[in-house]
Amino acid sequence: MKLPRPAWRARLRAWFHERLPRTDTLTLTQRKVYILPTRAGGMLALTLVLLLIGSINYQLNLGYLLTFLLAGCAAVAMHVTHSNLRGLTLHLQPPAAVHAGQAALLDIRLTNDRRSPRPGIALGVSDDATRDHWAWIDVPSQGSAQLQVAWPTPARGWQPLPALTAITLFPLGTFRVWTVWRPASPVLVYPAPEAHPPPLPPGLPQPGQSGSTHAQPAGEFDGVRAYRRGDPLKAVVWKKAAQSFAAGRNDLVSRDAQTSQQHQLWLDSEQCGAAGLEARLSRLTAWVLLADRLGLDYGLRIPGREIPPGQGTPHRNRCLEALALC
């Protein structure tokens, strides 16, 4: 049962995080690492007090030895916990763009240049919603380890990454050592694609090219022909290929590329049929993805920006970026 944390704590946390400089590579020095006893540490302290009282009351010198050895171990453990994090280097690799609603996967490399390993280090996003979701990892001695932290993206556009927290409880769990890190790189969040978009709009006749049009009637998108060397794999009609394989032949069939090139496909926010900016962007995003999957040439027209028709991953990303930043 988790109680909601009071608002002032969130404000305090925000104020504290604001003060931290943003950086993509952070080496944890003495000043950046914080330590406090955990609840288990409190229990251990209570145990020590009770053991001491027992030793005094029954005048057990061996009891003193036991108590003090345990106290010594706890003191050493405090130092071990602290040095487990201190000196570690955190590095964020440039995060890949995601669609809104998807979790951004932050690739973080933890580098340890000391001779002993640093086991049991956890990373997580430091906000209330995800405060118990930790990704655990052991960093080997004089090596590095890669860790992914998922962060549910709130909205489209360039989003600054949230502050990340690294903690460790190793070895006894009596102290919690942590640091807060604000990565500098933002993550690009594309609009969320519409779940069930309507079919792509019909292509517009290409101006100035009507003469060279072949006999194929307009709008016939699924015309096919025999596979020719050099056809992109995307153009292969795999369904038919599977049928012919099943029949014992080796024929491949390609979509007739010319059909898709005779008409320019424009994805236009004015003509997409959705109401509201976000709904339009969402539909356009779905169409961009669909057109890219189908290997079509497409252009994008959104308020204030027009991207001429094109094809391929860079084109798709340019379109998506334009949609994200609209």
Add this chain to the structure above:
Amino acid sequence: MLKLLPRDTRDTLFILAVIGWIVLMQVPHLPWWTSTIAAGVLVWRAVLTWYQRPLPRWTWRVLLLALILGATWWTHRTLLGRDAGVTLIVALLALKTLELRARRDAFVVFFLGFFTLLTHFFYSQSLLTAAGILIALLGLLTALVNAHLPVGRPPLWQSARTAGGMALLGAPIMLVLFLLFPRMAPLWGMPNDAMTGRSGLSGEMRVGEVASLALNDDIAFRIRFDGRPPPQQALYFRGPVLSDFDGQRWRALRMPFPARTPAAADLQVSGPPVRYEVTLEHHQRPWLFVLEATPEAPPLEGDQARMLHSLQWVTERPIMERLRYRAESYPDFRHGPLQASFGLQAFVELPPGYNPRTLAWAQTLREQVGNGPDFSRRAVAAVMDHLRTGGYTYTLEPGVYGTHTADEFWFDRKAGFCEHIASSFVILMRALDIPARIVTGYQGGEINTVDGYFTVRQRDAHAWAEVWESGRGWVRVDPTSAVAPGRTGSFDRLLAPENAFTGALRNLNPTLAAQWRNMWEAVNNRWNQWVLNYTQGRQLDLLRQLGFKTPNWQDLVTVLAGLLVMVSLAGAGWQLWERQQHDPWLRLLRQLRQRLQRLGLETADHMPPRTIAQLVTRHFGDTDFSRSVTQWLMRLEALRYAPQSADSLGTLRQAYRQIVWPSRAPD
């Protein structure tokens, strides 16, 4: 096998094994049912883990808890106090495993386990116990470290190594705290049962009682003499004096009756004293054991010793922990009234209706010896002679004596050990109207050749007689020595039953066995002296050695706090040092770079010496200065990267100082 188990199973089995070890050590002090329940629960839990079955429902745990509480009440008639507490905590520790889900509950088991570890010390603080506890402690720490390695399936030895390392690093802290933490009196009254079950001399004597002590190999006390120890025969350590006989049992005189108050001790000593130090094991009685006779009170910390009329030294409070004191004794002494006085009447009283044959024999003896000025002395001599020549034997198994103990000893069995002999002797003396009494204590001892300590054991407990002679006072007579000359003053003692190892060793090589035993006892003695007997007195001694004139416990706190401050400062200093560059090679390079910067040449952190050398040549041209700097940089490079280098850091520092720097940057 262990490698094939899933991690949770392996971890749980390991924790169960550690708990099993903790409980196993406690088994000799537990009621049978606790051991049974604990073993049953642990095995049950292990089986569940092995087959990866779900844990039992909470009803089982409640049922078991009720059973344990009921059985504890039934055994101890209470749920509080030491023994009931130990029973409960062991049972609860076992029960807790039934809701042990490996990592999450490790903490509860950990802390419960620590309490259980402490309870072992109620019963034993020997070296072996300490070793067993250390193993258990490391086991618990290993389990805890393992619980904080959440990734993958790290091998247990890795956790064990971390735990061992922490314990090793924690040991100095333990040592400092142990040495300096002020020892204080119990914070509140201790439960009565805290000190039961420890054997020793008792304040009274019944035939057959010393026999049980005679087989007891426990150590009563240790002595270290300054200089030569007195001969074995002279080592009489005086305990309670028993003068009141009811036919079965000897007791100390009851003091409330003024008429029976014996005369004062009236001790007079002569000759040179024997000085020594006694380390007395706790025995729950207020008795100090010192050699006969000790006129001055041994100085004690926190207590006051006083001498009874019977010459016995007692303390205000029972001796509950090992006690060390120094004493001075005079083997030449005289005590008791020199002339017959009223108080002596108590020492000739005999209960009517006992030992008729001894009484009759006393009449005959009286006639044989004849009245005279030194009747007592002649009577004693005659009886001792009778003991020597009458076919009496010394045995530890004389059988069960009946009502008329003296009769049986003198006429029927003619065999017994010190208490039979002393008792029969004193009864006979009293029948002769000679004041006599029994003194109990210890006689003899064994020297440990390794560390020179005399060890006096419970089996050295002895009973002898004192006879009052006119003009001499009380005179010690040891009738046992007449029966068994070997009983007093010999190293050959009846040995307690041996264990298999020492038995086998003795058969193989008797001297080796003796040596081994001596070594073991010397180690044990060191343990007792330095660990178990480390009292506030010793702490203050330590401070005195550190230069405190009149140390008290506040000084201990001061020293502890001082150490803490010093360690903190050292830590802060280390941090400061760590922040700076402390690779001497890099520091040397940086020294040069800073100098070059002042001359107007900027170099970057990542540049190796060779690159800097090239920059220097480019910047300053082909001058003497740049050549010397380049040469120096190449030597610096060779020092770190060449397989062999003629330079050391020292020679390079020297060479650095010999570089002639241009006065200002070239235009």
